[in-house]
Amino acid sequence: MRTKWFLALFCGPLSISSGYAQYTPVRLKTLDSALTVMHQRASFSGAVLVAENGKILYNKALGIADPTTQEPLKTTSAFNLASVSKQFVAMMVMMLKEKGKLRFDEKVQKYLPDFPYPNISIRHLLTHTGGLPEYFDLALKYNNTLDTLTNDKLLQLLKIHRPKVHFEPGEKWEYNNTGYVMLASIIEKAAGMPVEDFFRQQITKPLGMNDTYMYSLRMKESPANRVYGYQRKNGRNMPNDLMRLDGVLGDGNAYSSAEDLLKWDRALYARPLVSAATWQEAITPVKLTNGKTYPYGFAWFIENDGKLLSHTGSWVGFFNEIIRNVEKKQTIIILSNSSDATVRKVVKDVLAGKVPNLPKTELISNVILIDGTGAAAQKTAVRLKNDRIWEVADLTPFPGEAVTDGRGMTLAPGFIDSHSHHFGGLEEHPEGIAALNQGITTIVTGQDGGSTPMDTIQHFFKKRPVAINVATYTGHSTLRAKVMGAKSLYRTAKPGEVEKMKVLLRDEMKKGSLGLATGLEYESAFFSNRDEVLELAKVAAEFGGRYMSHIRSEDINFDEALEEIIEIGKQTKMPVQVSHIKIAKRDQWGQAPEVLAKLQKARAEGVNITADCYPYDFWNSTLRVLFPNRDYTNLKSAELAVTQLCDPEKSVVVRFAPNTQYAGKTLSQIAAVRRETPAQTLMALIALAAEFEEKNPEYNGGIEAIMGKSMDEPDVADFLRWPHTNICSDGAWRGHPRGHGTFTRILGSYVRDKKIMPLETAIHKMTGLTAEHLGLTDRGIAQPGYYADLVLFDPETVKDNANIQNPTALSSGIEKVWVNGEVVYQSQKTTGKLPGVFIKRTN
Structure with missing residues (x-):
């Protein structure tokens, strides 16, 4: 498997056994239409071949072979096969075995004396049961950027650093690329020639595979028909091809065309290369030392007792797959070079008679984008693909693509409400108009110490789809009530009760809670002592969670309450946040600068303390x-x-x-x-x-x-301006007007009218900064790869209309809202779409 820096060379075994009874003309026509649409939407560049009994039923190439020259692809173009290359390496090992040059159960050290693992055999390498670590991390750690990795250099890295094996040979199955690089080196030793020469001599030349070869960066010249990988970035095709690891051969870097792979497929039926007995070993599930088997042989995934063989390959811009239905003699070959794996599932779904899930795109043009990072606004266009933002650039529509003309208005990430009570109204109001009318696309519940269990929210989403996203903290008061009883909260918890609360919190954290939230000013938690809260906070910190608090006092004991949350942050080293920060005692009004100085001092001392705030007094x-x-x-x-x-x-x-x-x-x-x-x-x-x-x-x-x-307007403005304050509503679907108007009040009153901060800063405080404070890594920014939660608004007219007399009045100026790529609100009405998801902590 590839590391976190790279795409996987291998995508894992996929169940593909059903639905291939007959490749009807209708299915093939649907396939052609699907590939054409995907190509028009820049989601496919490659070649697809479908055959039965050796007869080609479908064979087509769409796209470019080289993004720099725009040379068109052909069905004879040679793609980097990535891990599909492994089956050729395995075949060469089998051929050498039949020539008496090696045996499967011989130890690797016999052929590679510098190999530092004496118990690993050739068979272990063939079947991914050796327990070897992947070489990617090793090479990146010890080689510099100018050093191209080769098979010999990798062997020396293993010898010098001897990274620990993941398990004893034969104990488990774990996909591994290092082993196949070592197999290529063994082939060279046993054959007495470079592996690429043995490949040409023993396989490609005899089979007439004229567009098939091995190529790596250690070779001087690039073959003329070599396909280059690329990826589309913001409307442009950018290289995504070989890198400094690609001086190795064995785990990848064999090249072939769709038509040549069909020749290979036919040869495996005729078996001119190895005996039937040797081939049977290749397609027999590997047996582990515990007696169990895994459905993988020598570079083939195995289904239906060997009747279905397959393998995927993914590297840089290439996503490939070969599927062989041995019983029906059906073959599917999928080769692609545009960094998009979607085609593999689409082809298999169409041929199985299923409706293909083609990429859905939408272009939002003619907008002023404020992306949530705090960067300056830019005139541009944004393209969505399914539930994500795909491109941000000067873009033109694809054929038949849905287009929203932004008419020069502002597009921003959907607003994230870090302190919300809207969840309680979603059962009755799943359309979430209280949030959407002000541009909120994600709410965070569990605040003030009261929360709903993770399992309950998960079940809620299964039975009741909603229009907005929801994340949650675990409430301290909820834990107290469950352990101590609802009528026994007006005292300090006993040590045994705290331990029970910790067990409950650990369970919630394991299920994805954002952290611990307290409402220490309320009766249900007021009588807890600092140690109780600190012990629970430590549990949340164990899981990389966060602590958010309606602090113990916002008035007469304000200073002491601030000291408590600072101390929790200091001792747990976790991020801590003051909920809806305010000064609620009249004779302390005007002291916001002193409060912020105290928080800033704590930050300078290493405490990651932040705040959220709503724009009301x-x-x-x-x-x-x-x-x-x-x-x-x-x-x-x-x-x-x-x-x-x-x-x-x-x-x-x-x-x-x-x-x-x-x-x-x-x-x-x-x-x-x-x-x-x-x-x-x-x-x-x-x-x-x-x-x-x-x-x-x-x-x-x-x-x-x-x-x-009870608050003074200048204090509110000072708190809102602090660079580490994000915006929240503390609102619900009824009651305080903040439930319907917080975010539009910021945009209209505080940004446009009072000018307390630039629009870009305000958007940052509603989106990217909030996501950072919550630990959300894929929302809150309007850039490629982030979820497509977006709000389109007119900065000249945006305004909150909710007030105490009419707290549910809808805001003006919010033109359109997207949640996970679906339009959920436009023209002051919800659309009926309910694409919201339950967001869980991922670290």
Whole structure:
């Protein structure tokens, strides 16, 4: 297998046994149409041949042999076969065995004395059961960029560095390229000539395979009909051909044409090269030392008791496959040089009578792209391919391609909401319009300490597709409730309970949770101590996760709360994030610069601390959160709440089940109705809510909620400007207007009107920076290879319209939204498409 730096030389065994009963004219015509469409969409350059009983039923080449000369491909053009080359190497070993020059079970060291593994035999190399490490990492580590690797140099690398084997010879099957390079060297020793000469003398010349040969970078001249690999990058064909590892032969670098490979296929039926007994060994599944077998012989994957033989080959720009239905004498040969493996599945699906899944492309033209990196905007076009961004350049449409004319508007990555409560509304509103109307394509749930188990979310997506992507943290309060019981949360957890929480968290992290999220200001977690939180955070850190926290206080104990999250980051060495950062105590307003200086100092000391923030000076929570000491009957604390922690004349009670007439009124207005002071009313409402909850244990829904005005606008702006703050909504499908308008409020009010930051910076804070803070590596940037989550908007008209009186009003100026390549929102309406996915942590 190739390493993380390279494509695989081998793509693995594929089940291809069904559906090849008859290659009807209809199927062949469909095949031709499919290949033509793929070629027109720049998804196929290559040759495909289909034969039965030696008779060619289909044979066609489409594309270019050389991207620099634009020379067209022919059915006689010689492609780099990559791992399909191995079957020729195996045949040469078999031929030498029949000539008495070697034996399969002889040790490699007999022929290559410098080979440092005394227990590995020739058979082990042939069947990928030797346990050898791949040579790619070895060569990259010890050779420089000017040093072309050869078979001899590889042998010396093995001798000098002796990398550890993965298992004892014969114990397992593990695809391996190093072994076949060694086989080529053994062939040279046993045959007494270069492997390429033996190949020509014993195979290609006798079989009349005039377009077949071995070629590597150690050879002086490149054959005239050699096909060059390439890849399409942003509308241009760029070389993707041999590299400095390609001085070796054996695991690849045999070249052949589709027509020559048919000659090879016919020769294997006639068996003029080796005896029937030797050939039978080649197509017999290898037997491991534990008595089990693996369906691989000598360079052939084996299905149906040897009735179906196949092998793939992938290297640089080449993706190939040969399939031999021995029983029906059917042959499929697929050769391609454009760095796209799609053709292999398309050909097999068509010939099996299945509807082929052709690449779906869409061109978004005439846009100003802000790509989420913070780079300057650029006028360009963007092409999507299936669920990914494929190209960004000055592009022209393919024949019949869907085109969106951006009319000069701004295209950006879909916005990522790092702190969202929209998930709770997706059961009833799977179209996710609350998120989509403001350009959000991915929400992150599990915040404030409350989460849904990973398995439950996975099941939800199976039974209920939705329009937006979802990722989740694991909630600290949820773990506490599961272990301690919902009515036992108002105390510190016992050591044994913490251990049980750690077990639960480990399980969630293994399933892909982003990390641990706490809501330490809420009753369900307020009574936890620092050690409990730190012990759980360490578990998330073990898995490469992250810690996000609604910190323990945003008002009277703000400094201590910040110190706690900084200490967690320091001890765990994991990224930590302050949720919806704010200063919620009136006499601390204006201190945002000091707060940010403290966070910046922590960063300078090695703590990766960040924040998210929403662009409003009022929050949405319970009435009880206004009592930091949880003394709800203390009039002094109530007076502190209405003088320092919220403005009662601007704080609106948005939900109150005990008396629904209070909903929509400010705390001062309710106090006037009740003929009380705001402090007295605050205590009374909390008492009424508690009484209602006790009398109505089955009540489904929030009993009370308040939108509390308690932040200063300049502080909000300072927090938003901090380079390590990303944007979040902390919103839901109803309630606070931030649930429908956060991101458009940033674009309209804070960027266009207040000009607190450039548009490129704002987009970065909504996309690329957010993805970085969450550990998402393939979303948040509008560049090739990233998922096609995109939003098209007009920066001159974009605006949030949601407010306290109408919190679900849709935004203006969001023209179109794509999620995973599907248009899900346009013209202030959802499209009914539900392509959202559940995103899991991948590290």
